[in-house]
Amino acid sequence: MPDPLLQVIHSPVTAIALTLAAFLCAIWLYRRSGWLVLQPVLVTMLIIIAGIRLLGLEYQAYREAVLPISWLLGPATVALAVPLYRNLRRIRQTLWPVILTLLVGGVAIVALTLLFAYWLGADLPVLMTLATKSVTMPIAMPLAEQLGGIAALAAVLVMLTGVAGTAMLPPLLNLCGVQHPAARGMAYGMNAHAVGTARALEEGDECGAFAALAMGALGAMTAVLLPLAVLLLKATLGW
Amino acid sequence: MIKGLLLLLVMQAAGALLQLLYLPMLPGPVIGLLLLLVFLLLLGRIPACLEQVSVVLFQYLPLLLAVPATGILLGGDVLLTQLPAISGALLFSLLLCIPLCGWLMQRLIGDKRGCLIRCCRSYTRRSPRSR
Numbered sequence: 001m002p003d004p005l006l007q008v009i010h011s012p013v014t015a016i017a018l019t020l021a022a023f024l025c026a027i028w029l030y031r032r033s034g035w036l037v038l039q040p041v042l043v044t045m046l047i048i049i050a051g052i053r054l055l056g057l058e059y060q061a062y063r064e065a066v067l068p069i070s071w072l073l074g075p076a077t078v079a080l081a082v083p084l085y086r087n088l089r090r091i092r093q094t095l096w097p098v099i100l101t102l103l104v105g106g107v108a109i110v111a112l113t114l115l116f117a118y119w120l121g122a123d124l125p126v127l128m129t130l131a132t133k134s135v136t137m138p139i140a141m142p143l144a145e146q147l148g149g150i151a152a153l154a155a156v157l158v159m160l161t162g163v164a165g166t167a168m169l170p171p172l173l174n175l176c177g178v179q180h181p182a183a184r185g186m187a188y189g190m191n192a193h194a195v196g197t198a199r200a201l202e203e204g205d206e207c208g209a210f211a212a213l214a215m216g217a218l219g220a221m222t223a224v225l226l227p228l229a230v231l232l233l234k235a236t237l238g239w
Numbered sequence: 240m241i242k243g244l245l246l247l248l249v250m251q252a253a254g255a256l257l258q259l260l261y262l263p264m265l266p267g268p269v270i271g272l273l274l275l276l277v278f279l280l281l282l283g284r285i286p287a288c289l290e291q292v293s294v295v296l297f298q299y300l301p302l303l304l305a306v307p308a309t310g311i312l313l314g315g316d317v318l319l320t321q322l323p324a325i326s327g328a329l330l331f332s333l334l335l336c337i338p339l340c341g342w343l344m345q346r347l348i349g350d351k352r353g354c355l356i357r358c359c360r361s362y363t364r365r366s367p368r369s370r
């Protein structure tokens with residue numbers, strides 16, 4: 001007969017309790033310290049990983065156990081239509097700035113990332129994966145695969161970008177004097193996708209709306225344009 | 240609240256259906272977001288039930304995102320072998336693109352708020368002299 005204690009540790013209840021406890025710790029730490037680098041997403045993730053390791057849980061079993069929590073991410077994404085709708089008039093007024101920022105910023109994000117990675121010696125599959133790093137995860141994973149990258153790595157890079165970006169965004173924007181909520185929201189959504197949007201919603205409704213818009217539009221744009229750009233690039237470079 | 244959640248789920252399911260039929264490159268929830276936006280435009284207002292459920296969901300967004308973020312445990316091998324190139328590229332590009340996106344957008348919308356602050360400052364600077 002298996003050890004009763006072990007049986008409880010490996011039951012879904014422990015996994016869910018671990019996740020909720022990690023979130024509460026992270027929120028407490030975030031509010032107490034007021035330190036933006038301690039992103040709730042980052043800290044929650046680290047505590048959960050530490051918990052999984054300490055308790056000796058199987059990762060796949062953990063993910064199945066916390067399905068009651070993680071399925072809510074779908075409806076939460078759909079609900080981003082609410083701040084978008086509420087700020088639709090503001091968005092319509094700034095339609096051209098939004099489109100221009102998306103195009104220029106989107107190209108710069110992909111080009112600069114690839115340039116630095118190539119220069120630092122990344123190989124082709126990693127480059128193709130890195131090209132998708134600023135796009136929300138459900139778009140990035142199939143896209144990376146389509147480009148000849150690695151889907152599992154894409155998921156990791158997307159999360160790293162989101163977490164690192166959200167930690168870097170507020171100080172960098174303050175440093176550059178970017179105060180307008182629409183401009184801050186665009187920067188949040190384009191550079192740190194969903195994690196940045198969660199942070200932008202903390203700053204306010206308008207900021208959150210522009211972040212959701214930037215995240216969705218950049219994702220759709222990248223999904224359509226990046227494969228074309230890669231095809232052209234491969235043809236011209238003769239890979 | 241439950242009514243709002245049901246509405247979100249119906250939109251998500253419709254989005255998933257559209258994804259399977261016509262739009263394989265966009266994720267179902269993102270299509271669901273667009274569908275809900277169209278629905279709200281047709282309705283002309285935000286139903287109270289939807290408002291309630293979205294407030295609750297956004298409050299716990301970091302929790303919902305932290306769970307898929309733990310997937311970092313899986314893709315670790317390739318990440319470790321090329322860590323300098325990957326982390327360097329991520330950090331450098333964020334360092335340049337964050338100011339670029341924010342600054343560009345703020346310039347393009349004319350930064351009315353910034354102008355206002357500047358006007359106020361110049362006013363307060365001038366006012367003691369004029370007195």
